[in-house]
Amino acid sequence: MKKTLLSLTAAVSAVLLVAYTNRTTSVLSGFETGTPEVKSISALAFGPEGVLFIGDSKSASVFAIDTKDAETVATAKAVEIKNIDQKIAALLGTEAKNITIQDLVVNPLSKKVYCAVQSGSGAPVLLKIDGDNIQPVSLKDIKFSMVALNNAPAEDAKDQRGRPMRVWAISDLNYADGKVMVSGLSNQEFGSTFRSIAFPFTNSQNQSSLEIYHAAHGQYETNSPIKTFTTAELNGKKFLVASYTCTPLVLFPIEDLKTGTHVKGRTVGEFGAGNSPLVP
Amino acid sequence: MNKEVRISLRNSCKLILFCLVLFFGCAQRQETSKANLSIHWKNGQATGLLIPLSLLNSISRDEISHLVKVQLARPGIKTAILGDYKISKDTLIFEPLIPFTRGLRYEVVLEKELLAEIEIPKSTDIPTLSGIYPSQDTLPENLLKFYFVFSRPMVEGHSLHYISLLNQQGDTLPRIFLNLQPELWNAEKTILTLWLDPGRIKRDLQPNKLQGAPLTQGQRYKLVISNQWPDELGTVLEQSYTKNFVVTTRDMTSPSTNEWQVKAPLKGTLQPLEVNVKETLDYILLQNAVQVVDSQGQPIEGSIQLSDEEKKWQFIPLKPWSIGEYALQIESRLEDPAGNNLNRLFDRDVTNSKNTPSQQKVFKLKWRVN
Numbered sequence: 260m261k262k263t264l265l266s267l268t269a270a271v272s273a274v275l276l277v278a279y280t281n282r283t284t285s286v287l288s289g290f291e292t293g294t295p296e297v298k299s300i301s302a303l304a305f306g307p308e309g310v311l312f313i314g315d316s317k318s319a320s321v322f323a324i325d326t327k328d329a330e331t332v333a334t335a336k337a338v339e340i341k342n343i344d345q346k347i348a349a350l351l352g353t354e355a356k357n358i359t360i361q362d363l364v365v366n367p368l369s370k371k372v373y374c375a376v377q378s379g380s381g382a383p384v385l386l387k388i389d390g391d392n393i394q395p396v397s398l399k400d401i402k403f404s405m406v407a408l409n410n411a412p413a414e415d416a417k418d419q420r421g422r423p424m425r426v427w428a429i430s431d432l433n434y435a436d437g438k439v440m441v442s443g444l445s446n447q448e449f450g451s452t453f454r455s456i457a458f459p460f461t462n463s464q465n466q467s468s469l470e471i472y473h474a475a476h477g478q479y480e481t482n483s484p485i486k487t488f489t490t491a492e493l494n495g496k497k498f499l500v501a502s503y504t505c506t507p508l509v510l511f512p513i514e515d516l517k518t519g520t521h522v523k524g525r526t527v528g529e530f531g532a533g534n535s536p537l538v539p
Numbered sequence: 540m541n542k543e544v545r546i547s548l549r550n551s552c553k554l555i556l557f558c559l560v561l562f563f564g565c566a567q568r569q570e571t572s573k574a575n576l577s578i579h580w581k582n583g584q585a586t587g588l589l590i591p592l593s594l595l596n597s598i599s600r601d602e603i604s605h606l607v608k609v610q611l612a613r614p615g616i617k618t619a620i621l622g623d624y625k626i627s628k629d630t631l632i633f634e635p636l637i638p639f640t641r642g643l644r645y646e647v648v649l650e651k652e653l654l655a656e657i658e659i660p661k662s663t664d665i666p667t668l669s670g671i672y673p674s675q676d677t678l679p680e681n682l683l684k685f686y687f688v689f690s691r692p693m694v695e696g697h698s699l700h701y702i703s704l705l706n707q708q709g710d711t712l713p714r715i716f717l718n719l720q721p722e723l724w725n726a727e728k729t730i731l732t733l734w735l736d737p738g739r740i741k742r743d744l745q746p747n748k749l750q751g752a753p754l755t756q757g758q759r760y761k762l763v764i765s766n767q768w769p770d771e772l773g774t775v776l777e778q779s780y781t782k783n784f785v786v787t788t789r790d791m792t793s794p795s796t797n798e799w800q801v802k803a804p805l806k807g808t809l810q811p812l813e814v815n816v817k818e819t820l821d822y823i824l825l826q827n828a829v830q831v832v833d834s835q836g837q838p839i840e841g842s843i844q845l846s847d848e849e850k851k852w853q854f855i856p857l858k859p860w861s862i863g864e865y866a867l868q869i870e871s872r873l874e875d876p877a878g879n880n881l882n883r884l885f886d887r888d889v890t891n892s893k894n895t896p897s898q899q900k901v902f903k904l905k906w907r908v909n
Binding site: 299301316317346349350351352353354356357358359361377378379380381382384395425426428429430444445446447448449450486503 | 584609610611616618619620621622635636637638639640643645683684692694695696697700719720721722723724725726728730732734737738769771772773821823824827828872874878880885
């Protein structure tokens with residue numbers, strides 16, 4: 260009897276321990292339930308557990324939403340939708356010239372495609388594409404978390420003279436190794452901002468902002484904005500692979516990206532004239 | 540033959556009569572349909588369609604949202620528009636995911652039967668282009684950007700469809716501008732920042748080597764903005780716009796605040812503080828990166844005016860000037876039209892030590908009201 264009781268206690272403890280561990284390790288544990296005020300969708304990226312990051316330039320924020328689409332599918336089915344802009348426009352009751360497809364990402368777990376659409380009227384729409392089926396992803400009463408980007412508009416907001424405000428347009432967004440990385444373009448100066456934000460988001464702003472240079476053939480250097488980027492591991496070292504508005508592909512060791520530093524990257528390639536990577 | 544004609548004429552009369560009956564019948568029905576539907580407006584946008592339940596008499600309330608659909612009234616494949624249906628008293632309200640597009644027609648269909656049709660009226664507020672900057676008509680070969688200032692919020696995402704650059708032979712030049720998504724608009728969507736392709740401006744990059752800079756010294760150009768550019772409500776620009784300019788040498792010098800001339804106002808007046816910045820500088824940054832502070836470093840409230848092709852900067856205070864020390868505080872991000880800022884050149888030659896960028900964030904110019 261004693262042995263049975265001990266076994267039972269051990270089993271219950273193990274279950275509780277697993278439950279506790281699962282609870283504390285889930286990135287969703289700090290999420291709140293509500294309707295995030297997403298004003299624009301500039302870029303999308305998937306994180307762990309079906310979390311979708313939405314880069315919102317207009318509210319200078321990154322939202323992390325629980326898509327509840329975390330069931331693993333081993334292989335992705337081929338998706339081929341012709342005239343997708345016209346199909347999406349018809350679903351939205353407008354013409355293709357009034358919409359822009361801002362970004363497309365694939366959920367690494369479910370292999371479903373998520374698509375951000377901006378309409379002429381300014382309203383952002385998030386769609387999920389499963390085969391031929393295109394459905395809206397509702398942002399009402401969902402689990403989400405958000406972080407405001409610490410940037411210049413906050414400083415500009417102090418201004419009382421109605422001067423034009425600076426907007427940092429989010430040009431790309433990626434998630435790797437517990438960090439959300441965001442590149443931004445200014446609608447004013449020709450400059451680059453790159454932020455690395457720890458995820459899950461915390462109340463304290465744990466993000467770094469960098470200025471990044473690249474040089475052409477080691478001679479001409481520009482503090483140019485990053486258009487799109489990804490991360491890669493080369494010879495056991497982690498790198499940021501960035502594509503610039505002026506076409507080079509540049510490598511930066513991730514360990515060098517520290518708060519407030521001016522980092523210089525190594526140009527490893529160039530796209531030919533008129534070419535530009537959508538996603539490297 | 541004649542007989543056939545007679546028969547055909549008699550049939551034609553019947554056909555005309557039938558058509559007239561059909562026409563008046565349809566017209567009456569269309570009017571009824573129009574009268575029955577109404578639009579819900581919010582900030583000038585049609586955000587909902589109100590459909591009286593009396594139009595849907597034959598079906599139960601539970602079935603309505605499954606059987607009724609709203610779609611674009613146009614030939615071809617019909618697609619139900621995404622949105623929410625809800626019933627409020629005796630009305631079915633359809634709220635589309637994005638507002639209806641003004642100028643387009645929509646229809647309400649019950650299964651395959653057309654119940655009603657409605658057009659969302661176009662906006663009567665016509666947008667205009669109030670300025671293109673730099674406003675100079677002589678621009679450097681390494682010009683980096685234009686600003687387009689509109690009277691109303693414009694549609695985003697398709698700007699390059701409506702902007703073209705023509706050479707002096709009247710040919711449209713390809714790949715002059717950088718196609719960026721998202722486009723660089725201010726929050727109000729009234730100012731667009733458009734970069735000329737930086738890869739062609741920056742020395743030694745492939746696009747620069749193969750295609751050369753977007754602009755060539757000594758050439759004349761015409762910038763054309765199409766009158767087909769719609770605002771966010773779908774109303775197109777009042778007219779087309781053009782800007783003619785000639786291109787001069789590369790600007791390879793950072794702006795220097797040491798050369799600025801400050802003309803101080805008189806005490807007790809609301810006279811503007813006048814600053815001659817000596818060269819055309821960035822239209823938006825002149826308004827955003829320069830401010831007036833008192834001797835304690837506190838900002839003085841007032842408004843900024845630019846004139847003389849963005850070479851003259853004026854500040855009109857809200858309150859009369861007091862005697863004392865003031866300063867102009869200029870952020871280093873202030874650029875000239877070629878993207879050279881107070882600290883560094885757009886494209887610096889790292890082998891030339893004279894070009895080493897400064898790290899100074901703010902520049903100050905002191906002046907006094909006596």
